[in-house]
Amino acid sequence: MSSSYPIQIDATVHDPALQKAVYTATGRLMDMRRNAVALVPQFEELRNHANAVKRHTIGHLDHYLELVERNVEAHGGEVVFAQDSTEVADFILTLAKQKGAKLFVKSKSMTTEEIHLNSRLEAHQLEAVETDLGEYILQLADERPYHIIAPALHYTRHDVARIFEKKLGRTETEPSDQAMIARAVLRQKFLDADIGITGANFVIADSGAVVVVENEGNARLTHSAPKIHIAIAGIEKIIPRAQDLAVFLALLGRSATGQAMSVYTSFVSGPRRTGEVDGPDEFYLILLDNGRTKVLADEAKRQSLYCIRCGACLNHCPVYRKIGGHNYPWIYSGPIGAILTPQFHGIDHDPWLPFASSLCGACAEVCPVKIDIPRVLLELRRDVIESKTAAGANKLERMVFRMWAWAMKRPHMYERLGKMAAIGAPRGDAKTGWIKDLPGFLAPGPVAGWLQERDLPRPAAHSFRELWRERQKKKGPAT
Amino acid sequence: MPRRVSLFVTCIVDQLFPPVGLAIADVLERKGCEVEFLEAQTCCAQPAFNSGYRDEAREVARHFIETFRDAEYVIAASGSCCTMVSHHYEDLFAGDAHMLKEAHRLSARTFEFSAFLTDILNVDDFGARYDGVVTYHDSCHALRELGIKNGPRRLLSKVRGLTLKEMPAAEECCGFGGTFSVKFASVSGAMARTKIDSIESTGAGAVVSIDSSCLMQLRGALLRAGSEIKTLHLAEVLASR
Numbered sequence: 153m154s155s156s157y158p159i160q161i162d163a164t165v166h167d168p169a170l171q172k173a174v175y176t177a178t179g180r181l182m183d184m185r186r187n188a189v190a191l192v193p194q195f196e197e198l199r200n201h202a203n204a205v206k207r208h209t210i211g212h213l214d215h216y217l218e219l220v221e222r223n224v225e226a227h228g229g230e231v232v233f234a235q236d237s238t239e240v241a242d243f244i245l246t247l248a249k250q251k252g253a254k255l256f257v258k259s260k261s262m263t264t265e266e267i268h269l270n271s272r273l274e275a276h277q278l279e280a281v282e283t284d285l286g287e288y289i290l291q292l293a294d295e296r297p298y299h300i301i302a303p304a305l306h307y308t309r310h311d312v313a314r315i316f317e318k319k320l321g322r323t324e325t326e327p328s329d330q331a332m333i334a335r336a337v338l339r340q341k342f343l344d345a346d347i348g349i350t351g352a353n354f355v356i357a358d359s360g361a362v363v364v365v366e367n368e369g370n371a372r373l374t375h376s377a378p379k380i381h382i383a384i385a386g387i388e389k390i391i392p393r394a395q396d397l398a399v400f401l402a403l404l405g406r407s408a409t410g411q412a413m414s415v416y417t418s419f420v421s422g423p424r425r426t427g428e429v430d431g432p433d434e435f436y437l438i439l440l441d442n443g444r445t446k447v448l449a450d451e452a453k454r455q456s457l458y459c460i461r462c463g464a465c466l467n468h469c470p471v472y473r474k475i476g477g478h479n480y481p482w483i484y485s486g487p488i489g490a491i492l493t494p495q496f497h498g499i500d501h502d503p504w505l506p507f508a509s510s511l512c513g514a515c516a517e518v519c520p521v522k523i524d525i526p527r528v529l530l531e532l533r534r535d536v537i538e539s540k541t542a543a544g545a546n547k548l549e550r551m552v553f554r555m556w557a558w559a560m561k562r563p564h565m566y567e568r569l570g571k572m573a574a575i576g577a578p579r580g581d582a583k584t585g586w587i588k589d590l591p592g593f594l595a596p597g598p599v600a601g602w603l604q605e606r607d608l609p610r611p612a613a614h615s616f617r618e619l620w621r622e623r624q625k626k627k628g629p630a631t
Numbered sequence: 632m633p634r635r636v637s638l639f640v641t642c643i644v645d646q647l648f649p650p651v652g653l654a655i656a657d658v659l660e661r662k663g664c665e666v667e668f669l670e671a672q673t674c675c676a677q678p679a680f681n682s683g684y685r686d687e688a689r690e691v692a693r694h695f696i697e698t699f700r701d702a703e704y705v706i707a708a709s710g711s712c713c714t715m716v717s718h719h720y721e722d723l724f725a726g727d728a729h730m731l732k733e734a735h736r737l738s739a740r741t742f743e744f745s746a747f748l749t750d751i752l753n754v755d756d757f758g759a760r761y762d763g764v765v766t767y768h769d770s771c772h773a774l775r776e777l778g779i780k781n782g783p784r785r786l787l788s789k790v791r792g793l794t795l796k797e798m799p800a801a802e803e804c805c806g807f808g809g810t811f812s813v814k815f816a817s818v819s820g821a822m823a824r825t826k827i828d829s830i831e832s833t834g835a836g837a838v839v840s841i842d843s844s845c846l847m848q849l850r851g852a853l854l855r856a857g858s859e860i861k862t863l864h865l866a867e868v869l870a871s872r
Binding site for chain 1: 640642644645646647648649652653656668670671672673674676678679680681682683684685687688690691694719722771772775776802803804806807808809810811812813814815816817818819820821822823825847848850851852854855
């Protein structure tokens with residue numbers, strides 16, 4: 153267990169080109185969201201409603217999982233419950249072998265990123281092609297998504313040109329040209345693919361339908377062109393009724409990209425039926441746990457599962473906007489990643505993560521389903537400290553806080569310590585009075601950390617309480 | 632009837648920025664409040680709470696609640712410290728019915744300074760004078776947990792000689808975040824520099840806030856950048872004549 157944060161964070165913070173790319177792109181998404189939300193007076197009510205629906209569903213998930221299974225099967229589809237990535241891979245590999253499938257097309261799905269599906273398929277000489285433009289670029293670059301909805305957010309068009317030149321021998325720098333290059337490659341893949349794999353934005357219990365939201369049309373091709381469609385969804389993606397969807401769709405597009413509606417919203421309920429022209433012969437819905445039931449067990453933090461993956465919390469997070477997506481330990485980055493990762497991977501895995509926040513609350517302010525992310529972060533911080541204390545891994549810090557608490561309960565001691573600091577502190581700058589620099593032996597960790605970036609105020613020669621006593625004396629006897 | 636108010640100056644103001652506390656007392660007295668300062672007060676416990684040390688935070692919070700048990704109104708010199716008392720003490724005492732009741736009783740009587748002026752005293756003109764252009768920084772906890780947005784701006788708008796110029800992204804965090812500022816110093820510093828860019832773009836000579844911790848972060852970064860821009864607590868502006 154390591155407490156220190158990835159050193160790469162400092163490099164990111166000091167990379168001006170990357171800083172500009174991320175700050176500009178997220179800033180644009182913030183503006184677009186703000187403009188879109190301003191046009192919907194009842195947006196706050198929609199958020200409350202969505203929160204209530206999620207709370208209800210997550211609280212009765214066992215019931216809704218059964219309902220989904222029943223209704224998907226009623227339409228001729230098959231539901232597969234998978235505990236983890238291995239169970240998903242086993243199912244898909246067995247199916248591929250049975251059907252003689254070699255080529256998969258995929259639309260954007262964070263859930264499949266979660267289980268490293270592509271590399272698992274490739275290990276068995278199967279080809280899986282990402283068909284979302286951003287994901288396709290990342291697949292060529294062999295990188296993981298930088299952002300939940302804008303996976304290649306950190307790339308400029310010139311970065312994309314470099315990747316295309318290396319992998320495809322094309323040097324175009326205009327985004328529209330680049331899109332056409334990708335389109336030409338991907339069209340053929342859609343035609344040749346044996347199996348299409350999509351994620352699912354929502355799984356509707358009462359109608360057994362999977363809803364896929366996208367802007368490029370690639371997901372629609374993915375689930376309709378190949379003979380077999382597999383949708384993979386986390387178990388938390390269920391909503392009870394089709395009528396609830398109106399609320400979630402109104403929130404999702406606006407929160408993510410400021411769109412009133414994403415360009416394509418597909419409702420997939422089972423394979424092609426008799427008399428229908430389009431659609432796959434077979435439909436499978438894989439419902440993945442992969443740690444979700446663990447999160448379910450904790451009542452205060454359970455709300456982490458309400459997330460609809462809009463990415464708004466990333467765009468609005470001043471920390472994400474500085475450290476970017478790849479410094480987060482898992483594929484879920486930003487505030488939502490900071491609360492999901494420790495709960496999925498275990499609190500000891502990246503103990504620094506819940507602390508990498510100024511607790512400014514911008515994430516909770518924009519979350520379409522009102523997840524109280526700062527509160528969950530605070531709960532996780534407590535969990536980290538409890539775990540470290542049990543392992544004896546924070547002896548010094550714990551002692552400091554014990555002594556601090558001891559002094560803070562004793563006003564005279566508190567005052568005396570303050571006085572000592574005021575007398576003992578080094579002189580500040582002649583002009584400003586603030587401390588610019590200190591020799592190492594006078595600057596323990598936190599002081600050095602502060603001085604690395606900022607000047608430090610000197611304790612006041614006379615504290616407020618001293619000045620107050622003077623003031624009251626001058627005013628004469630108390631009444 | 633003058634209102635009896637009890638100052639919660641916060642440890643940062645007590646130890647580092649005492650003029651802010653005096654300014655708050657002056658402004659309140661100007662409107663007839665009877666101001667007291669309870670010497671038993673120390674810290675609200677937020678540093679331990681935010682660092683995950685709940686037991687230590689609980690001990691200090693208990694001391695705070697006992698200190699202010701009989702106060703009629705508790706006036707906080709900081710939005711962030713105010714929310715510790717008004718929003719987070721209940722998390723600390725969730726398992727203790729008696730203390731939870733005490734925490735709720737205190738929460739109802741605790742106000743951030745500017746909110747007390749605008750919402751309880753219902754006054755926005757304090758006869759203050761400040762010649763210059765200022766910009767206002769929304770501190771996160773005041774803005775998002777207490778909903779304080781227009782009040783401080785209204786108070787500033789009544790100050791003679793003062794021009795308020797809004798900065799872009801006034802609601803963006805300054806990067807302080809308590810121990811975050813030293814645990815993730817490079818990130819915190821970068822956030823401060825972005826904020827400073829916003830402040831500088833207004834041409835203001837000073838940035839005003841209702842939280843001395845944000846101002847410590849901003850002043851420290853402004854000085855490091857060699858900037859002449861000043862930092863002022865709202866109370867200091869309202870107390871000036």
